[in-house]
Amino acid sequence: MADKEYVHYSIMKDEICSFLAPTEPGQLLVDCTMGEGGHSLEFLNRFPDIRVTGLDADPEIQKKAMRRLAPFGDRVNFVHTYFDEYFEFLPEEDRPDRILIDLGISIFHYEESGRGFSFSREEPLDMRLDTSNPLSAEVLVNEYDEKDLADLIYQYGEERYSRRIAQAIVREREKERITSAFQLAEIVANSVPAAYRHGRIHSATRTFQAIRIEVNNELGRLKSVLRGAVKSLKPGGVIGIITFHSLEDRMVKRYFRDLNRECICPPEQPRCVCGGARVVDLVTRKPAVPTAEEIAENPPSRSSKLRVARRISEFWRDADV
Numbered sequence: 001m002a003d004k005e006y007v008h009y010s011i012m013k014d015e016i017c018s019f020l021a022p023t024e025p026g027q028l029l030v031d032c033t034m035g036e037g038g039h040s041l042e043f044l045n046r047f048p049d050i051r052v053t054g055l056d057a058d059p060e061i062q063k064k065a066m067r068r069l070a071p072f073g074d075r076v077n078f079v080h081t082y083f084d085e086y087f088e089f090l091p092e093e094d095r096p097d098r099i100l101i102d103l104g105i106s107i108f109h110y111e112e113s114g115r116g117f118s119f120s121r122e123e124p125l126d127m128r129l130d131t132s133n134p135l136s137a138e139v140l141v142n143e144y145d146e147k148d149l150a151d152l153i154y155q156y157g158e159e160r161y162s163r164r165i166a167q168a169i170v171r172e173r174e175k176e177r178i179t180s181a182f183q184l185a186e187i188v189a190n191s192v193p194a195a196y197r198h199g200r201i202h203s204a205t206r207t208f209q210a211i212r213i214e215v216n217n218e219l220g221r222l223k224s225v226l227r228g229a230v231k232s233l234k235p236g237g238v239i240g241i242i243t244f245h246s247l248e249d250r251m252v253k254r255y256f257r258d259l260n261r262e263c264i265c266p267p268e269q270p271r272c273v274c275g276g277a278r279v280v281d282l283v284t285r286k287p288a289v290p291t292a293e294e295i296a297e298n299p300p301s302r303s304s305k306l307r308v309a310r311r312i313s314e315f316w317r318d319a320d321v
């Protein structure tokens with residue numbers, strides 16, 4: 001893998017290209033998480049008339065996508081931004097026909113970024129997608145108080161040993177500052193029961209996930225992008241979202257489900273004030289998941305889920321995320 005320029009494996013390419021296939025020439029896909037550009041490349045190759053705008057918060061990975069997609073010239077354009085911020089002030093003429101959100105981080109981040117996303121590497125503890133942000137994993141681990149650490153490891157990592165892990169972090173950082181991913185992984189491994197330490201997944205997996213989610217405000221940004229993205233879609237436009245854990249999937253599922261209801265007024269409301277119409281159709285009632293062949297080829301894809309919805313008309317009303 002080390003000598004390959006593009007290391008990320010794009011999930012459910014066929015399913016995504018089929019659900020999000022353009023229906024007219026010149027339609028615009030906003031690839032909110034372009035990464036190395038794997039999904040965008042598929043769209044550009046398969047649909048010669050499609051245009052793509054690719055977003056990424058990480059300028060380093062975006063440079064790779066720029067090199068990879070350069071042969072497509074002005075059919076592609078690149079915006080360095082967090083995806084939720086992109087939709088905040090989107091001009092009418094840039095409203096997309098298709099939106100893809102492939103959440104999480106890329107294999108590039110684990111293997112090449114040098115930012116401590118992987119617990120098995122002696123790398124600085126950073127985990128920021130955009131290193132101009134002040135909150136790195138090192139700052140979080142050394143400065144959050146014990147209760148906040150325990151809570152976030154519990155909530156975002158769904159880690160049952162969160163309190164013991166937070167205690168151990170605080171104890172160790174009093175001796176010396178925690179600065180590397182490997183050092184943190186050791187602290188976690190030494191703080192959990194032996195059976196857990198030798199379990200199916202590495203004992204630091206959930207803690208690392210939790211810290212990454214907090215550092216990059218992943219759930220907060222997902223919440224805002226859901227609103228912004230569906231609101232900006234053109235009538236008839238389609239949005240597909242790939243999630244990797246239940247916290248994300250639950251948010252997408254609930255939001256699409258509520259936008260698919262005719263009325264979301266509380267039962268005690270004497271008459272409907274929400275507009276009484278559905279905003280989206282559910283293209284996937286149950287999420288699409290990778291085939292057995294894809295999982296065999298790329299085992300991390302086993303936890304991915306794809307949900308797809310279609311905006312029905314210009315009618316808009318919001319729902320809770």
Ligand SMILES: C[S@@+](CC[C@H](N)C(=O)[O-])C[C@H]1O[C@@H](n2cnc3c(N)ncnc32)[C@H](O)[C@@H]1O
Pocket residue numbers: 008009010011032033034035036037038039040055056057058061081082083084102103104105106129221
């Ligand atoms: C799973 S990778 C996408 C892989 C891509 N679909 C492909 O096939 O190559 C997710 C990408 O989204 C970016 N990302 C994650 N959260 C983001 C956010 N809130 N705003 C913008 N980009 C984000 C990451 O930097 C990463 O490059």
